[in-house]
Amino acid sequence: MNFFQNLALKYSHNMMEKSLRQGFNVELLKTPKKKVPQDGKQYMLYMHIPFCHTFCPYCSFHKYYYNENLAKSYFENLRNEIQIIKDQGFDFTSLYVGGGTTLINEEELLKTLELCKKLFSIKEISCESDPNHIKAEKLTLFKGLIDRLSCGIQSFDNDILKKISRYNKFGSSEELQEKISKALGILPIFSIDLIFNFPGQTKDQLLNDLQIAKNLAPQQITTYPLMKSNLTKDNIAKSLGVSFKDNEFEFYQIIREYLKSYTQNNSWSFSLEKNSLNDEYVSSHHEYLGIGSGAFSFLEGELLINAFNLNDYARLIKEERNANIAKAYFNKKEIIKYVFLTEIFAGKIEINKFNKTLNCNLEKDLFVELLGLKLSKAIYKENDSFYSTDFGKYLFVVLMKDFYTGMDLVRAVFRDDKRLKNKNFIDVMKENVDPLNSIDMEFKSGQ
Template structure:
C-alpha cells in the first residue's frame, strides 16, 4: 500500500459546491434494492471474532491516525439510542477516566501520534473537569493533534462549566434532533429543555468554540413536512458553522421499542431529504450526504470519512488499523481490570480482505459526495475502474455517479447518488449498532 498522505485523503472527501434545487428523489424500489444489497454485504463481512489482544499493532511509518475516545455514561438513557452507554454513577465515571488516560499513555508508549481527536459517547461532558483533564493530557501526549471534536447534549451548552472546555475543543457537536416540542417529548428529549431553550443555550455558547455543529434527525413519526421545514428555518436563524441531518436509524435491536412508535414509514425519507438539500444548500456547502458547513473543508461529523485509520480508547471503542477492525470490551469491569493491569482492552477483531476494504472506501466516498480515482491509486495502489468494475458500473447505471468532463480524476456524485449514499451509510451504522447491542447483551450487573 502506498504512503497514506493526509492531504490525499482529505482532498478525496472535500465537500460539494453549492447548487440549485435538488433532484434527490429515487423510486421506492431503488431504495429497497440498495438496502438489500447493503444487507447482503453487511451480513457477510460484519462478523467479529473473539480476540484478547495484548497490544495494538505498532504504528506504520507514513500512516496518519485519528484518536477516538469513548465516554459511556449518560444521566438518562434515550429509548432509541443503541450506542454503548450506562447510567451515570460518579465514582464509576471518575475511575473510568483515570483508566482512559492510562490507556492513552500506553498508546503513546507504542509510538502512536494522532492528527486529530474525536470524543464520543454516551455523554462526553458528564464530568467536565475529567474531560478537560483528558483533553489536556491528549494534547500533551500527542503534539500532532490539530483539532479536537466533542459530542454533547444541548442542556450542557447552558451550563456555566462549559467554559472549562474553551480552548480545548475545536468542534462541539450538539445533539438537538429537533426544535419541535412535540417531537422532543415523543423522543424523551424534552429532558434537555424546550425547543426555544435549546435554541437559546446554543446561541449563547456558539462563541466559545471555533465550530459548533448541530445534529438533527429526520424520519420521526409525526414529523410532517411543516415541522421539518420549521426546524430547518430555525437552524438557518441559529446559523451554526456546521449542521448534520441524520435519518432516524432503527436497528434490529431497537425495532420493538420504536417501530410504529417514533419511526416514520420508510418511503417519506426521500422527500424529506430533498427538502433538506433545497433549504440548506442555499447557505451551506454540502460536506457529505448529511453534513453541511459554512466553508468547503470543515471537519466532518463522521470521523471515519476523513481518516482511513483510527485508534479507539475506552470501553466499547472501535479501531480500524491496517486491515483489521478492533473492538474494546463493553464491560466496564473488564475494561478497568485490563487497563489497570497494563493490558489492552480489545476483545473482538475482524480481518478484512483487500476487496472489502476497497468497497468500504468507495461507500464512504459516495457518501462524501466525491469519488477520486487518484485516492485509490495513491492510497490503495489500485485502478478504481478495474478493481471495482462492477460496483462503479452499477453506480453509473443507477444514475448515482457520472464522469466529470472537467476533471477525469473525480466522478460527479448526483443528488440521487447522495441519497443512495445516505441510505447505505444509514444501513452501515445500523449494522454497527447491532454489533454494539449484541456485545452488550451478555453483560451482567457486575459489568456495569
C-alpha cells in the first residue's frame, strides 16, 4: 500500500464513522410505522432467526439461547408477521434468512419457508447454519426450497477452533471436513464461511484454512475479516489474546491470490461459478424489508428497527402490527453513499442505472469522494461504469467492516431494554457511545 492509499484508507474510515454518527439520528416510535410498498420497486425480504445453542466470543449477532417452546412461538409470530406484510401489499423475489442459526428447528423453518413461497413470488432463498445442522437427512427436507446455505466454519485450525470455543461444540477440523463433504451436493449452493485475521493467526494457518476449503470444493467460500466492536472486543481479547501486528491487508492479498481461480462475487465472497446469490443482501438489493426480532428494514431512506425483546416482538405481532420500534433517517447524500458502497462492494457500478434508480447525479453528488477514490486508485471508470481495483476491493472490505461494526452500536442499545426505559435513544447514545472508538458498554449476551 502506498502513501496515498494509506491516506485514502484512513480518510474513508473517518468519513464512515462520521456518516454512521449522523445516520444514528434514531427516533423511538410510540406506535410502529406501517410499511407500504411503492409501485415498481423491488424489495428483498430479510428474516431473522435469533437462536443458538451456544454463543461464540466474536459474534454480536442478535440471538438468544435456544429453547424449543420459545422458538416454536417465535416462528408462529414470524408467520403472522409474514401475513401482515402480505396484507400490506408487499411481494418479494428473494429471501435471506439470517441468524443465529436458521436451521436450528428444521420443522418450524420448513413451515415458514413454505408459507413465504405460497404468499410471495420468491425465486431464491438463502439461509445460514452452524455445522451441527447440516446433516444430509435434514438438508434433504429443504430441497427445492433453499437455494444457498452458508455454514459457519471460521477456521479449520484446531487451535483456533479451541480458542473460539467451537472445537467441542461443532467438532475438530477433521470432523468439520467430514460434515461438509456429506452436506455438499444436496442444495444448489453450499458456502463455507471463514474468518481471517484472528489475533495470533499465522500465515500458515490461513493458507491451511484456504487449502482445506478449496479441496472440499464448495460452490462458495466467504472470507470475513475479524470484526471487533464494543460488544465483542473484550471477549475476543479473552479468548484469542490481543495482536500487536495487524495482518488484515496482507492476509486479504493472500486470500485473493489463493482463490484467483474463483469468481469474486464481492469483496469477500468467492464462487466456483458466477451466480447472483451471495452473502451480502445489502449489496444486491437497495431496499429490503426485515421481519423478526431485531431485524432492520431499509425503506425510502429510513432504517426501521424491529423490537429486539421477544416479548415486545410477540405483543406487537399479536396486535397485528408491524414490529418496528424505532427509525433512523438518512439524508439524500448519505443514501447515495450507502448505496454506492454496497454496489461497489460487488465490484461494479453502472453510472446511468445508479442515477436513474436513486434519482441523482452520482459524479456530481459524490464529486470529492470519487476524486479521492480515483486518486488513490481504488476505482476507475470505463464505459460509463466504475470498477473497483485490487486496492479498492480491500478498501471496501474495510468500509463494509466499519459499517457492520457501526450496526453493533444499534444492537447494543436496543438489546438492553433497561437503558431505553424512560429515556430516549439519543440520551442513551450520548451517555454511552462513541460509535467506532471503544467505550465500554455493558452487554449481557443471552439476556
